[in-house]
Amino acid sequence: MENDFVKELGYFGFTMRLKRINDMLIQEGRKLYKELGVDIEPNWYVIFELLKVHQRLSITEIANRLLLAHPSVITITNKMIKAGYLESGTDKNDNRVRVLKLTEKARKKLPAYEKIWKSGEKGIARAFEDKDALGFLDLMEKTFGQNGFVKLTLDEYRKDQN
Amino acid sequence: MENDFVKELGYFGFTMRLKRINDMLIQEGRKLYKELGVDIEPNWYVIFELLKVHQRLSITEIANRLLLAHPSVITITNKMIKAGYLESGTDKNDNRVRVLKLTEKARKKLPAYEKIWKSGEKGIARAFEDKDALGFLDLMEKTFGQNGFVKLTLDEYRKDQN
DNA sequence: TATATTTGTGTAGTCAACTACATAATTATG
DNA sequence: CATAATTATGTAGTTGACTACACAAATATA
Numbered sequence: 439m440e441n442d443f444v445k446e447l448g449y450f451g452f453t454m455r456l457k458r459i460n461d462m463l464i465q466e467g468r469k470l471y472k473e474l475g476v477d478i479e480p481n482w483y484v485i486f487e488l489l490k491v492h493q494r495l496s497i498t499e500i501a502n503r504l505l506l507a508h509p510s511v512i513t514i515t516n517k518m519i520k521a522g523y524l525e526s527g528t529d530k531n532d533n534r535v536r537v538l539k540l541t542e543k544a545r546k547k548l549p550a551y552e553k554i555w556k557s558g559e560k561g562i563a564r565a566f567e568d569k570d571a572l573g574f575l576d577l578m579e580k581t582f583g584q585n586g587f588v589k590l591t592l593d594e595y596r597k598d599q600n
Numbered sequence: 601m602e603n604d605f606v607k608e609l610g611y612f613g614f615t616m617r618l619k620r621i622n623d624m625l626i627q628e629g630r631k632l633y634k635e636l637g638v639d640i641e642p643n644w645y646v647i648f649e650l651l652k653v654h655q656r657l658s659i660t661e662i663a664n665r666l667l668l669a670h671p672s673v674i675t676i677t678n679k680m681i682k683a684g685y686l687e688s689g690t691d692k693n694d695n696r697v698r699v700l701k702l703t704e705k706a707r708k709k710l711p712a713y714e715k716i717w718k719s720g721e722k723g724i725a726r727a728f729e730d731k732d733a734l735g736f737l738d739l740m741e742k743t744f745g746q747n748g749f750v751k752l753t754l755d756e757y758r759k760d761q762n
Numbered sequence: 763t764a765t766a767t768t769t770g771t772g773t774a775g776t777c778a779a780c781t782a783c784a785t786a787a788t789t790a791t792g
Numbered sequence: 793c794a795t796a797a798t799t800a801t802g803t804a805g806t807t808g809a810c811t812a813c814a815c816a817a818a819t820a821t822a
Contacts, residue, residue: 441665442665442667443646443649443650443653443665443666444646444666444667447646447649448721448734449721449724449725449728449733449734450649450717450718450721451646452721452724452733452734452737453622453625453626453629453642454643454646454666455737455741456618456621456622456625456737457622457625457626457643457778457779458667458668458741458779459618459737459740459741459744460615460618460619460622461778461779461780462741462744462745462749463615463618463619463744463749464615464619464779464780464807464808465779465780465781466744466747466748466749466750467615467749468780468807469747469750470749470750470753470754473750473754474757479807479808480615480807480808481616481619481807481808481809484605484606484609484613484616487605487609487612488605491605496770496771497770497771497772498769498770498771503603503604503605504605504606504616505604505606505620506620506809506810507809507810507811508770508771508772509771509772509773509809509810509811510808510809510810512771512772512773513807513808513809514808517807532769532770532817532818533816533817533818534769534770534771534816534817534818535769535770535771535817536770536771553757554753554757555612556612556756557753557754557755557756557757558749558752558753558756559610559611559612559614560611560756561749561752561753561755561756562611562614562743562749562752563611564752564756565739565743565752566611566739566743569736569739571611571614571736572610572611572614574731574733574736575614575617575618575621577727577728577731578621579617579620579621579624581724581727581728582621582624582625582628583624585628585631586628587624587625587628587629587632587720587723587724588628588631588632588635590720590723590724590726590727591632591716591719591720591723592632592635592719593719593723594718594719594720594722594723594726595636595715595716595719619808619809620809622809623808623809623810626777626778626809626810627809627810627811630777630810641777641778642777642778643777643778643779658800658801659800659801659802660799660800660801668779668780669779669780669781670800670801670802671779671780671781671801671802671803672778672779672780674801674802674803675777675778675779676778679777694787694788694799694800695786695787695788696786696787696788696799696800696801697787697799697800697801698800698801
């Protein structure tokens with residue numbers, strides 16, 4: 439095991455470390471499901487929860503509420519349909535929209551899945567204790583969101599050009 | 601623009617938000633390069649810096665120092681070779697290893713690229729000010745690293761089973 | 763009302779990481 | 793010294809996000 443070069447870079451390695459942490463979490467999530475014998479993907483839980491609250495939503499509505507691009511939503515939900523957790527119908531008033539909702543199977547399995555998710559939530563909350571991790575996410579979203587990072591960098595860049 | 605459902609979930613939405621922030625940063629990085637007319641990918645900078653410091657490294661050495669899986673390193677470096685920034689030779693003592701180093705082009709372009717990267721670094725540092733974002737990354741790495749998240753969750757899970 | 767614009771969905775192709783497996787070279791072992 | 797184990801690289805296939813483009817339906821406009 440050699441040194442972690444990225445960590446040594448300070449703020450210079452920020453994005454790369456964030457990426458690694460993120461990938462780590464996804465891998466861990468996959469391991470967790472495997473361990474518990476659950477056949478769902480790490481990114482499905484938000485869709486489950488969203489449709490539990492809002493019953494019937496279109497692709498676009500889901501994309502807007504999760505701040506995802508619509509093709510991503512199509513990919514995720516298609517897999518969930520294939521796995522039997524979602525079914526799609528058509529909107530009465532608009533023939534373009536495809537309305538998605540949870541299936542019987544989804545509703546039956548949900549309580550068990552929610553137990554897992556709640557455990558994960560509690561674990562994270564306890565690990566961070568008083569550290570205000572959510573406040574940190576807020577800050578990052580505000581800092582990097584919509585051209586934030588580009589502006590930030592270009593400002594510094596132009597400052598140095600003089 | 602509708603509500604951000606994920607944000608409402610509190611710690612339950614943690615991983616998803618982290619993923620979003622991360623993707624956001626990559627997209628922003630890509631935009632930045634485009635704006636400045638630079639033909640490199642967001643994840644190349646660590647390789648540049650690593651090989652600037654260590655001149656000649658093998659695939660495995662790079663993977664170890666960056667904590668990446670070796671196939672990821674192969675993919676990245678192959679693209680950099682194609683773009684003319686890296687060249688690979690063979691190790692004298694070991695015919696299996698492929699040694700990578702920066703090309704003339706890379707060394708010539710590097711100062712200009714480093715100006716951009718430094719600006720990004722400064723921007724991030726200023727945005728976080730006294731917030732100790734790096735300490736937060738440390739904490740996340742420690743918390744989620746090597747089975748951390750799985751253990752964390754399973755502990756809570758089993759606690760609730762009783 | 764005919765045409766233009768917007769909106770919802772879908773497809774294609776890109777990028778970045780991963781695991782699992784294959785193969786060849788080197789090193790260790792019996 | 794022959795064989796076994798390890799190590800370095802490479803390939804294939806998966807997941808998950810994205811943008812750009814295409815097309816059909818609905819809405820707005822002239």
